[in-house]
Amino acid sequence: DIVMTQSPDSLAVSLGERATINCKSSQSVLHSSNNKNYLAWYQQKPGHPPKLIIYWASTRESGVPDRFSGSGSGTDFTLTISSLQAEDVAVYYCQQYYSDTPITFGQGTRLEIK
Amino acid sequence: QITLKESGPTLVKPTQTLTLTCTFSGFSLTTNGVGVGWIRQPPGKALEWLALIYWNDDKRYSPSLKTRLTITKDTSKNQVVLTMTSMDPVDTATYYCAHRHPAAIGTGKNWFDPWGQGTLVTVSS
Secondary structure (H helix, E strand, C coil): CCEEEEECCCCCCCCCCCCCEEEEECCCCCCCCCEEECCCEEEEECCCCCCEEEECCCCCHHHHHCCCEEEECCCCEEECCCCCCCHHHHHEEEECCCCCCEEEECCEEEEEEE | CCCEEEEECCCEECCCCCCHHHEEEECCCCHHHHHHHHEEEECCCCEEEEEEECCCCEECCCCCCCCHEEEHHHCCEEEEEEEEECHHHHHHEEEEEEEEEECCHHHHHCCCCEEEECEEEEECC
């Protein structure tokens, strides 16, 4: 199985400041055939299901604010929120889909307001 | 607009079989490339993918749970059913069904959006 490890486990950032969440995979999720990274990011607000925010490591889902961006390649990835808003308080998960059996998620990073 | 909703028992006893139904709208599981997955989340813990079924009835299962899981579809009812045998208290979780993202079509890979609201299943005697 591809193990996804996120850091930190929790993060407190002031409103308007930058938030950075990291995700590391135990093996590369970069597919050589199309040079794409098979990684997604989800946001889960309290009491709600996960919501897709990024796929292909850096493609923002339709309707997601442009303060959210994804970067990285191979085994190391980053989700950045450029200017934290109150509504961004959530747990964020990365997911690899390079291997479809099993699909695996990171353990989550809890983002709070400082 | 795509919506999904999970239904099933909120409480099951150890050793029993769990049957969950995902009823969806806004898409058809007869359309080429469409898929529906199941993912669970124990209270306060991370997400765990369980199973997925494609429009052509191809199925994928988590290797660690494969012997206990069965996923089926009823296209006439717009439903996907997940059964899990030999339930144990460690299976206590919120169970979500989710729609395979359209950009995944043609890739053979899977990520999900949107997700249903989830249903909490507690395993206890």
